[in-house]
Amino acid sequence: MRATAKAHTNIALIKYWGKRNEELILPTNSSLSVTLDGFYTETTVHFKEDLKRDIFTLNKEEITNIAYDRVTNYLDLFRNYANKQGVFAEVHSINKVPTAAGFASSASGFAALAAASAKALQLHLTDEELSRFTRQGSGSACRSIYGGFVEWEKGQRDDGMDSFAIQIAPQDHWDIRVAAVVLTAKEKDVSSRIGMKRTVDTSVFYDGWLESLPKDLQEIKEGIMACDFEKVGAIAEANCLKMHATTLGAYPPFTYWQDTTMTVMQTVQQLRKNNIPAYFTIDAGPNVKVLYLPEDEQRVLDKLQNTEGVSEVIVSKVGNGISYV
Amino acid sequence: MRATAKAHTNIALIKYWGKRNEELILPTNSSLSVTLDGFYTETTVHFKEDLKRDIFTLNKEEITNIAYDRVTNYLDLFRNYANKQGVFAEVHSINKVPTAAGFASSASGFAALAAASAKALQLHLTDEELSRFTRQGSGSACRSIYGGFVEWEKGQRDDGMDSFAIQIAPQDHWDIRVAAVVLTAKEKDVSSRIGMKRTVDTSVFYDGWLESLPKDLQEIKEGIMACDFEKVGAIAEANCLKMHATTLGAYPPFTYWQDTTMTVMQTVQQLRKNNIPAYFTIDAGPNVKVLYLPEDEQRVLDKLQNTEGVSEVIVSKVGNGISYV
Numbered sequence: 001m002r003a004t005a006k007a008h009t010n011i012a013l014i015k016y017w018g019k020r021n022e023e024l025i026l027p028t029n030s031s032l033s034v035t036l037d038g039f040y041t042e043t044t045v046h047f048k049e050d051l052k053r054d055i056f057t058l059n060k061e062e063i064t065n066i067a068y069d070r071v072t073n074y075l076d077l078f079r080n081y082a083n084k085q086g087v088f089a090e091v092h093s094i095n096k097v098p099t100a101a102g103f104a105s106s107a108s109g110f111a112a113l114a115a116a117s118a119k120a121l122q123l124h125l126t127d128e129e130l131s132r133f134t135r136q137g138s139g140s141a142c143r144s145i146y147g148g149f150v151e152w153e154k155g156q157r158d159d160g161m162d163s164f165a166i167q168i169a170p171q172d173h174w175d176i177r178v179a180a181v182v183l184t185a186k187e188k189d190v191s192s193r194i195g196m197k198r199t200v201d202t203s204v205f206y207d208g209w210l211e212s213l214p215k216d217l218q219e220i221k222e223g224i225m226a227c228d229f230e231k232v233g234a235i236a237e238a239n240c241l242k243m244h245a246t247t248l249g250a251y252p253p254f255t256y257w258q259d260t261t262m263t264v265m266q267t268v269q270q271l272r273k274n275n276i277p278a279y280f281t282i283d284a285g286p287n288v289k290v291l292y293l294p295e296d297e298q299r300v301l302d303k304l305q306n307t308e309g310v311s312e313v314i315v316s317k318v319g320n321g322i323s324y325v
Numbered sequence: 326m327r328a329t330a331k332a333h334t335n336i337a338l339i340k341y342w343g344k345r346n347e348e349l350i351l352p353t354n355s356s357l358s359v360t361l362d363g364f365y366t367e368t369t370v371h372f373k374e375d376l377k378r379d380i381f382t383l384n385k386e387e388i389t390n391i392a393y394d395r396v397t398n399y400l401d402l403f404r405n406y407a408n409k410q411g412v413f414a415e416v417h418s419i420n421k422v423p424t425a426a427g428f429a430s431s432a433s434g435f436a437a438l439a440a441a442s443a444k445a446l447q448l449h450l451t452d453e454e455l456s457r458f459t460r461q462g463s464g465s466a467c468r469s470i471y472g473g474f475v476e477w478e479k480g481q482r483d484d485g486m487d488s489f490a491i492q493i494a495p496q497d498h499w500d501i502r503v504a505a506v507v508l509t510a511k512e513k514d515v516s517s518r519i520g521m522k523r524t525v526d527t528s529v530f531y532d533g534w535l536e537s538l539p540k541d542l543q544e545i546k547e548g549i550m551a552c553d554f555e556k557v558g559a560i561a562e563a564n565c566l567k568m569h570a571t572t573l574g575a576y577p578p579f580t581y582w583q584d585t586t587m588t589v590m591q592t593v594q595q596l597r598k599n600n601i602p603a604y605f606t607i608d609a610g611p612n613v614k615v616l617y618l619p620e621d622e623q624r625v626l627d628k629l630q631n632t633e634g635v636s637e638v639i640v641s642k643v644g645n646g647i648s649y650v
Contacts, residue, residue, distance in 0.1 A: 249566070253567075
């Protein structure tokens with residue numbers, strides 16, 4: 001009844017941007033990510049017959065706010081599946097995802113929580129089953145089950161049984177790097193959940209976004225299989241620009257970018273003008289992630305660290321999937 | 326055979342962004358602008374029987390490059406219409422449009438050239454006819470025929486006979502102000518002509534852009550008639566954001582924005598948070614134009630002039646249409 005799992009976060013190269021079912025967390029489009037070894041969550045779940053309620057600590061501090069509710073509601077999925085209603089758990093998470101870096105800690109968080117819960121309850125889930133469970137905690141978390149390059153297939157069914165992630169290529173397939181560029185902290189005006197929903201509901205560009213994705217997905221998978229960095233980078237960067245353009249067509253319009261976001265985008269384009277292949281991607285926040293090849297690491301980091309408005313650059317390699325400790 | 330005309334530039338609140346016919350300059354969508362009194366071109370056209378070729382001076386310097394070809398080709402339209410083939414002209418233009426401000430001097434330039442040419446040849450054109458002629462020099466110029474608030478109706482016909490501008494409200498209808506925010510000069514990577522064409526040809530958002538325009542146009546006209554500044558400003562700003570979003574969905578994607586563009590956008594949003602109604606609009610370049618009301622002028626200018634990356638702020642009122650000197 002006790003297990004510990006470790007999961008890494010991931011960064012989407014083809015963005016997940018919109019739900020077709022809010023409750024089951026079913027996406028409007030398939031997405032594709034790379035798992036990152038630099039950032040992870042390690043979680044121990046211990047189901048105990050004598051507990052009166054769930055207990056949740058994050059980085060050794062007890063959590064009692066809305067995050068607690070989200071965890072305890074999520075554990076119900078596993079309790080129901082295992083017929084263990086009323087059996088509460090102690091959940092202890094250590095989060096090595098710097099939230100300032102704009103990585104959604106929910107991805108590694110729910111992947112580790114799902115894996116530890118399933119193991120503690122001896123559910124013997126397949127990866128596919130585990131990914132489906134994880135998806136219901138946080139959409140992008142379902143991709144963090146695997147290492148390397150991962151696709152989340154949106155699926156067609158209303159019950160979500162065909163909406164889960166699969167591995168496209170393992171961690172050792174290709175050594176690319178991701179630099180998380182942390183900007184001097186500013187507040188986010190619109191959360192990713194709210195922004196996603198407003199975009200789906202109101203953006204005049206949402207149909208154009210969706211229609212453009214099958215081609216992006218097919219081509220980036222070809223690029224990954226061929227280890228064609230320029231192809232993968234160009235598609236990822238264009239996909240990110242399209243995702244962010246959809247927010248400008250929402251009503252009221254909004255953007256996650258700040259002026260310093262644009263400064264880093266310009267720096268990356270400058271690197272390319274100097275023949276260093278580097279590409280950016282940006283999630284629902286102001287921070288920028290930069291993709292590059294190992295041999296260019298020093299030049300890329302020098303340039304990023306010397307860009308105005310950058311407070312920190314954190315480097316990551318391609319990471320592996322769930323592991324049990 | 327000699328006439329002098331003065332025309333003001335205009336700034337679009339609903340953008341002209343794409344041609345359905347490159348040669349006749351027929352737009353894919355109707356647009357709406359305000360004519361600005363701060364920026365104008367004054368042009369004298371003198372047709373002379375004894376000239377061997379056209380002569381064109383701009384701000385007292387003789388022009389012999391591609392701008393000369395554009396002017397002389399444009400004069401052919403009038404020569405053909407007036408049956409004066411082979412009669413060349415001296416054209417002297419004084420341009421009071423700071424090109425650094427990112428105002429297309431082609432709008433006031435071709436409006437003044439058209440008006441002076443037509444008068445010199447005693448063509449006695451209606452405003453509608455003059456606007457159609459002007460459109461063939463530079464699309465947005467057809468709106469500079471009139472003062473105040475002007476709509477360019479895209480028209481349906483292949484020959485462009487129904488594609489011309491009309492006045493929505495005259496200059497004295499409403500006293501709003503436009504501040505042209507000039508950024509520390511950087512080069513434009515993609516010209517507006519090229520950018521427009523790439524967007525029409527490749528942007529996954531172009532259909533969404535077009536479909537959203539009839540509502541924008543109808544509502545902004547209601548706002549102008551009612552002198553509802555917040556309504557007009559919000560629609561103009563959202564329309565500008567949509568136009569710029571289409572470039573992010575083009576292939577290859579591009580943007581006219583720079584980091585300092587975004588800094589000014591943030592400044593304007595900050596003004597609104599401080600209950601000063603101010604809205605931005607941006608053409609196919611990095612500079613920003615800010616709409617505000619006369620009573621807020623000092624506070625708006627103080628804030629803009631103290632924004633990082635701003636080199637100059639030039640203020641304009643609503644201007645009048647073509648005048649003859």
